[in-house]
Amino acid sequence: xxxxxxxxxxxxxxxxxxxxxxxxxxxxxxxxxxxxxxxxxxxxxxxxxxxxxxxxxxxxxxxxxxxxxxxxxxxxxxxxxxxxxxxxxxxxxxxxxxxxxxxxxxxxxxx
Amino acid sequence: xxxxxxxxxxxxxxxxxxxxxxxxxxxxxxxxxxxxxxxxxxxxxxxxxxxxxxxxxxxxxxxxxxxxxxxxxxxxxxxxxxxxxxxxxxxxxxxxxxxxxxxxxxxxxxxxx
Numbered sequence: 001x002x003x004x005x006x007x008x009x010x011x012x013x014x015x016x017x018x019x020x021x022x023x024x025x026x027x028x029x030x031x032x033x034x035x036x037x038x039x040x041x042x043x044x045x046x047x048x049x050x051x052x053x054x055x056x057x058x059x060x061x062x063x064x065x066x067x068x069x070x071x072x073x074x075x076x077x078x079x080x081x082x083x084x085x086x087x088x089x090x091x092x093x094x095x096x097x098x099x100x101x102x103x104x105x106x107x108x109x110x111x
Numbered sequence: 112x113x114x115x116x117x118x119x120x121x122x123x124x125x126x127x128x129x130x131x132x133x134x135x136x137x138x139x140x141x142x143x144x145x146x147x148x149x150x151x152x153x154x155x156x157x158x159x160x161x162x163x164x165x166x167x168x169x170x171x172x173x174x175x176x177x178x179x180x181x182x183x184x185x186x187x188x189x190x191x192x193x194x195x196x197x198x199x200x201x202x203x204x205x206x207x208x209x210x211x212x213x214x215x216x217x218x219x220x221x222x223x224x
Contacts, residue, residue, distance in 0.1 A: 098169055
């Protein structure tokens with residue numbers, strides 16, 4: 001079992017729909033990152049969470065530390081939101097930290 | 112623009128060869144991370160440097176090595192290349208500390224033929 005699991009694996013939505021992408025993890029973490037990877041390959045960091053909820057424009061990210069679960073919501077989705085969304089968790093071993101990534105979900109928003 | 116610069120953007124080389132990927136972190140960031148993204152494995156952490164010293168190691172092969180220089184730029188050296196090393200290699204940087212935002216470069220596409 002992977003330390004970080006994302007669902008659904010692929011997602012197709014109609015423009016304007018509300019979208020939820022989920023991430024579950026099995027280890028203790030210090031932070032969780034949501035990343036967006038565009039078709040050209042570049043990766044953008046959307047959010048970094050250690051508790052609660054964050055909002056940026058039409059994107060909302062939540063995390064439940066007790067349940068080891070995070071969600072990324074996209075409101076009023078648009079074709080430009082089409083990308084791969086990757087969840088990554090930061091864990092520490094002593095003073096050293098590393099990011100472990102989910103496999104990502106591919107979102108396609110149709111006009 | 113994340114502020115992290117990677118060169119080259121694309122590279123094609125033959126099996127058995129050696130290549131060097133270069134990364135300049137964001138101004139002021141002391142930590143540099145290297146990641147490998149292949150089609151079947153997704154993103155994998157390779158290695159982290161902090162202010163010139165190796166801080167953490169992930170799934171990095173012995174044929175691969177990295178270093179961070181006094182000016183904080185980093186190089187990832189890949190040797191005795193195999194077809195399976197074909198991947199997108201990302202560099203990222205952050206101001207190290209618990210829970211800092213991490214900034215990714217555009218990646219270097221390596222194709223081994």
